[in-house]
Amino acid sequence: MEARAAVDDVALGREAWSVLDANWTGSATVPAPGLYPHQWNWDSTFVAIGLSRWNTRRAGAELLSLLAGQWRTGMVPHIVFHPASAEAYFPGPSVWRSQDHPASPNEVLTSGLTQPPLQGLALWWMWRHTTDREMAAALVRRIYPMLAAQHDYLTTARDLGGGGLAAIVHPWESGMDDSPVWDAPLEALPQVRYAYRSEGFPDGHLDSHHDRYVSLALRYRDSGYDATYLREDHPFAVEDPMFNGIWLASCQALAELAPLAGADPQPYREAVERIRAALLERLWADGVFHTRDLRSGRLSPVCTVGCFGPMLDPGLPSERVADLVRLLESPRFMGAVGYPVPSCEIRAPQFDRSRYWRGPSWMNTNWLLRRAAAIHDQTGLAQVLGAGTLRLVRQAGFRECFDPFDGSGRGSRDFSWSAALTLDLLADTVEP
Secondary structure (H helix, E strand, O other), X not given: OOOOOOOOHHHHHHHHHHHHXXXXXXXXXXXXXXXXXXXXXXXXXXXXXXXXXXXXXXXXXXXXXXHOOXXXXXXXXXXXXXXXXXOOOOOOHXXXXXXXXXXXXXXXXXXXXXOOOOHHHHHHHHHHHOOOHHHHHHHHHHHHHXXXXXXXXXXXXXXXXXXXXXXXXXXXXXXXXXXXXXXXXXXXXXXXXXXXXXXXXXXXXXXXXXXXXXXXXHHHHHOOOOHHHHHHOOOOOEEOHHHHHHHHHHHHHXXXXXXXXXXXXXXXHHHHHHHHHHHHHHHEEOOEEOOEEOOOOEEOOOOEHHHHHHHHOOOOOHHHHHHHHHHXXXXXXXXXXXXXXXXXXXXXXXXXXOOOXXXXXXXXXXXXXXXXXXHOOOHHHHHHHHHHHHHHHHHHOOOOEXXXXXXXXXXXXXXXXXXXXXXXHHOOOOOO
């Protein structure tokens, strides 16, 4: 475990700002220096959330930079590449070839996948906590049509199961790349013929999950990023409770922001009802939400932190909320660890405290669950989540993720969403 001197809240806030300033490119914030040199969708949106109580201008710039990569279909990509280091990350623009697609943005290189549609919630969070009401109102009016287009894309192009939920077509779209809930859908795929870092297939090479990640991306690319291909032929299609819980929360946010944007809130109110009903009908079983593999028709037996995503819905029935809180506080999750919240239930065979999304605790999912607890007046749970998460960064610094048992840091150092969400948590105790 890293040794680290205890710091007070003001000093911790200064450290967080130092990380964000160091990772700022002038238009966006990279997740971490070196390993992640571009703008990631989920990361950048959490940065905007964390900045919302402190700096409206920069929070808005973060969202606008990401949305500069939005396709004309409404799809918001999971990576917006910085040209100066375009091929410094694999898979880079030469793999995605977004510039060859007529719907991609001019002069902006992106991936061809998306990530959880958190931007609506982020825009609402910024409006609610703004330090500059006039600037925030202008940002809402500017960004709102882009998020309306994103919503239309998910509704028309990603309801692959026909039940009202959006399907992800690649594990990278979940934001929780290596979660064990993707194991079964990936293992059902035929053996692929490329290595993870090249399209050449060395003799004797046995494919891995990461090889299949690349295979899925290439298949989708070679279809011309076609929505009909996704519905009829793409081998990976999963309804994820976290992705859809975030979509519902963003639809709720768009309904509340609609009067300010001069828009009709009713389509988003209807979307909230539709997504809620579909989550309960299609993904609820045995006291928890599960992922559904649309190709096999099966629910995943593994419970992960993503299973709690629908708690972001303020209209989720109280008995379902009680079931989820009971599970979250049980020895399967928070009840047997020292820090919130393990990314996979600790009794599962797939649990691994050292592997991404198979055990470690993450700032962003802790923040989402704290928000969900507050929505449902679970004050004690919200306090535990907030205090435990701040204890992680006080002890180990702004790491990418953390060991849920001893709190030691894992992954990259100086991770942007960890710094930004620390600022949001500190805003409840420290004056800007």
